[in-house]
Amino acid sequence: MLLFSGTFGPVAAGAAGFAGFVVAFAAAPAIAWATRGRHYLAREPSPVGLGSTTKTCCICQYAFEPEDMANCPAYDGLICSLCCTLDARCGDRCKVPFSVDGALPVRRDSILQTSLWSNRQVSKSNQRARRFSKTFLSLILMIAGVIAFAYMQGTLTYPDERSAIWTVAWHMFWLFTIIAAMSAWMIVLARESRMLAQEESERQTTLLMEEIEAHERTDAALQQSNGKLLEAKEIAERANTAKSRYMIGIRHELRSPLNAVLGYAQVLDNDPTIPIRRRHAIRTVRRSAEHMSSLIDGLLDISKIESGRLYLEREEFDVIELLEQMADMFRLEAKTKGLGFYFTLQGKFPRVVYGDAKRLRQIVINLLSNAVKFTQKGDVTFRVRYRDMFAEIEVVDTGSGIHADDLQKVFEPFERGRHTGSNPISGTGLGLTITRLLISVMGGDMTVDSTPGKGSSFRARLLLSEATYASPRLSAYSQVSGYEGPRRRILIVDDDKAHCEMMTDILEPLGFNVRSVNSGVECLVVARENPADLVMLDIAMPGMSGWETAKVLRESVAPQSRIMVVSGNAFEIEAFRGSFGYHNTVMTKPIDANALVQEIAKLLEIEWRMRGVEAGIAEAERQASSGLSASRRLPSRAELADLSRLGEIGYVRGIRDKLIDLGNQSADYLWLVELLEPMVGRLDFPRYTATLSTLLDGEP
Known part of the structure; x- marks a missing residue:
């Protein structure tokens, strides 16, 4: 800078650039020698695996040659020279401490600190004053240099105005001194704030790393000592799987006789020769069978809940008819126990709504069943309100009530709370658990109020949107007397003869030509001789399964026949529903006659003749x-x-x-x-x- 300003003449000013290069080249080793390498060498050389070809940087994750890598104490790993140069958060932890005399290690702040404060403990305020002094002195020197350079340039240009230029330069120096003082103080405070934040971050990081290491040690200890626990867990999982298989199997076994009970109850209910006094009893049998069917479906729901998959159907159904049926079913049970039963509909109810009728039926059954079961005297009130697409179901009883400590406990699986009555109450403790889950899945909520000894009140709020443009009312089995058009053939394939006889009694009075066989092989033989318009296939049959029979029928024997898969194993139907494209529809046992006639009308495209x-x-x-x-x-x-x-x-x-x-x-x-x-x-x-x-x- 002196050469460039012309201090040593115009010839020397031309060589200012070369002089700057020489000064910098000579100053680097001079500074290293004067400071004993503090501002030059970061650390003593350490081996980083020179035998390998490359090493990975812990910051940028790139591979470099070992000569370009060093151990970084701040990041506790190998770091490349580029990352080491750019990273300023480490605080130069790798720098070697030094002293002027080589004996006393001091902090790595500056030579000024070593000379002035090396012999006494520096307080925090003195440290702040020292940093301010260093920063302020640096700024003053910079300002003085700039103003001196401007002064020299001005005097060379205007030598006669040297006194005026000196006055201006002197005032400018003091003005910038005040500004430098404020700037230095702000720089010191900002640095302290940054350092505090960095220290806190490092402290939290250290604690987190220690916690991670503690967790790793704990996990390692658990893995070493958990051999027996893992074995017990595997045994429990096998037992749970066996339980689920048993539940699925027993559900299938229960559906077969229940199918005959419900089917013949529907046939007798549709028989005009049955006296009116017996018709009500038959309908009670039918509704009780439907209730038992829903309880059996609850076994499947338990498996679905355990596996985390529970699906809802969106369909149109007559909500008033469904609620009336539920009320009639439990009114008789309440009357048998000597209880009063009151059912009211409040608000303007739509005739047809969208929702899952099966799940709604299950919710109402669980609530009413508990109310009647736990009430020994008094009455049960069943109220349903409808407003703004939401139905509020309220079941109030005068039973034993629920203790305050058990209000949440009764919703847990297999928990039933304390019963104050003298007679034991049967049950699995799953009804309310499944009920609350179904209500939650259907977009509603459930609350309960109870007073021990006075009774309980359960309120469920469900989303049941009105079917504004509802489809025409589907035909009911009791209304059908036949169909229009030529006589259709139906082939029933099931190894259960009782099911075949029951289906024949349902379909033959409607005008169908019904034939039944007991295996898939017989089905193929009959279908080759005289293809049926509709084939009703069971899944589990000896020899050839229903899926295999459907495939052969569709591909070669009777491609034009409609195929309805009928089985009591709903789990198998759901597992393979989307895996095979050979059937047209599926139905589960026990067969609902109303749903059956609706499906047959869709498959065969027939129009029912009604009992007008x-x-x-x-x-x-x-x-x-x-x-x-x-x-x-x-x-x-x-x-x-x-x-x-x-x-x-x-x-x-x-x-x-x-x-x-x-x-x-x-x-x-x-x-x-x-x-x-x-x-x-x-x-x-x-x-x-x-x-x-x-x-x-x-x-x-």
């Missing part, structure tokens, strides 16, 4: 116009008016009670009970009231 209620109205008109015989006389006009009024408000239970009373009064009224009861069963109130109006108009 118009025939009942015509019969009523004929009886009213031609006069009634002694065996077909009408009740009093007041009785008919009561029936009509109950139909106008849709009070199903009241109508049924009234019809039972009429049947008990006289056998002459049974024809009217048999005429009106089917209309009430399918909630066809317009035709119900029309029939009674016709009878009232013809009654003098």
Whole structure:
């Protein structure tokens, strides 16, 4: 800089660039010698594996030659020269401490520190003052150099104004001195803040690394001592798998006899020759079988819950009809125990909603079953409200109640809480667990209020969106009398003869030509001779399974036949539902006759011929116009008016009670009970009231 400013003449100024190179080249070893390598050599050489070809840097993760690597104490690993140059967070921990006389190790701050504070302990405030002094002095020297350079350039250009330039330079120096003091203080504070943050970060990192090492030691100790525990875990897992297989197997075994019970209950319920007094008992058997079927499905739900997969079906269903059926099923059970049972619908309920009818049925059954089971005297109230696409189900009982400590415990698997009654209560302790899980999956929540000795109140809130554009009401089995078009052939393939006989009793009265065989081989023989329009295949059969039979039917024997897979093993159906494309639909045992006729109508594209209620109205008109015989006389006009009024408000239970009373009064009224009861069963109130109006108009 002196040469460039012209201090040594114009010739020397031209050589300023070369002089700068020579000075820098000579200053580097001079500084190293003067400071004993503190600002030049970082550390003593250490072997880093010179025998290998390359080493990986712990910062950039690139490979370099061993000569370009060094051990970094800050990162506790090998670091390349580039990362070592760029990284400033390590605080130069690798620098070798030194002293002026070579005997006293001091901190690596500066020569100024060594000379002024090496013989006494420096306090924190003195350290801050020292840093400020160093920074301030550095800034002053820089400012003085710049101003001196500007002064020399100014005096060379304007030699006559040397005094004025000196005055300006002097004032500028003091002005920048004040600014340098403030800047130095801010730099010192910023550095302290950065150092504190870095120290805290390093401290937390050190603690984290120590914790990780402790966890690794603990994990290693556990792995060494967990041999027996692992063996016990494997034994428990094998037992759990065996339990799940047993549950699946027993569910399949229970479905087979239950299929016959439910199937024949549906057949008898559809038989017009059954007396009205026995029809109610048959329907009770049917609903109880449906209840048992849902309980069996709960065994499958347990396996699904354990495996973490539980799926919902989105379908249209009549929610009022479903709730009425549940109420009727538990009203009889409550009456048997001497309990009152009250069922009310509040709010404007849609007729058809979207949701999973099977899961909703399971939720209601679990809640009502617990209420009736744990209530020894008093009553059970079943209320359902509907508002803004949400249904709130409330079940209130006057039973033994639940202790406050058990309110959350009763929702845990296999937990039942404390029972205050004298009689033991049976149960597995899974009902409320499954119920709360299903409610959560269906987008709702569940709350419970209970007082020991006074009763409990369970409230479930579920999302049941209204089907604004609902599909036409599907045909019910009880309404079907036949179908239009040519007679269709149905082949039933099942090794259970009782199932074949039951399906034949359901389908033959509807006009189908039904044939049954007991194995897949017989099915192929019959299908080759006379292909059926619909083949109903069981899965588990001796010899050839249902899946194999379906494949042969579809590929060669009867490619035009519709194939319905029917099995009591719902788990097997779900496992292979998407793996085979040879069947058209699947159904599980026990068979629901309503669902069966709906599936058959879709597969065969047929139109059912219904038992028209118009025939009942015509019969009523004929009886009213031609006069009634002694065996077909009408009740009093007041009785008919009561029936009509109950139909106008849709009070199903009241109508049924009234019809039972009429049947008990006289056998002459049974024809009217048999005429009106089917209309009430399918909630066809317009035709119900029309029939009674016709009878009232013809009654003098």
